[in-house]
Amino acid sequence: MSDAARKPLVAGNWKMNGLSASAPEFVRIVGAYQGALKEVVDLAVFPPATLLTSFATATRGVGVLVGAQDCHPEASGAHTGDISPEMIADVGGKAVIVGHSERRADHGETDAIVRAKAEGALRARLLAVICVGETREERDGGKALDVVGTQLAGSLPEAATAATVVVAYEPVWAIGTGLTPTVDDVAEMHGFIRARLSARFGPEGAKIRILYGGSVKPSNAAELLAAADVDGALVGGASLKADDFLAIARAAAR
């Protein structure tokens, strides 16, 4: 359950899914984002980079945030295949995910790299969604809090504020598996993250939103979103269907 001062954010990470034929699904999300839902919940969609421009154009004036799934730390240069924060902003992107566990695992991204990317996002005035989370082995070994504490310390920029940064707690073992932590475990981790944010950023740390991610679906969203210090969700698979994504958004609105 989010504090009244923190507007919940429900974000859809499409990962490497979506062709131009998927645009109508996004258009349905944009069409439904009005009235009470818009008043009480922020919505964001992170399509693959190929769809960023068209989605950002489709949401203009409606307020669904569109963002990229990764960025290079620098503004420009000889980095074949990379996209800079400034390029994301240039086509109307408002946010970027950094440090997703799939990038940390597939591309060897360290906390220092994630932090540099987040700093690049702030430079380009993008909202940085910074991901942290432990593996199954780390949780079973009783190290979940330590691991996440280290990731937080290393991945968040010094200049982080509630307006520029969102933290997403995504236990690696819950991503795409249908498994989720218990509500008590989610509340414990979110409370721990909140304490670390407050210790480092003072009153601003109490305002930074903390999302839960990992197998969030319409059937479990209300329960997970009701846990203490859960300020929304970062949704993978269930964000690909407008109906499911909107059902999760409505669960955050209650």
Ligand SMILES: O=C(CO)COP(=O)(O)O
């Ligand atoms: O990684 C995720 C979002 O970034 C979560 O993915 P799933 O919702 O498919 O488990």
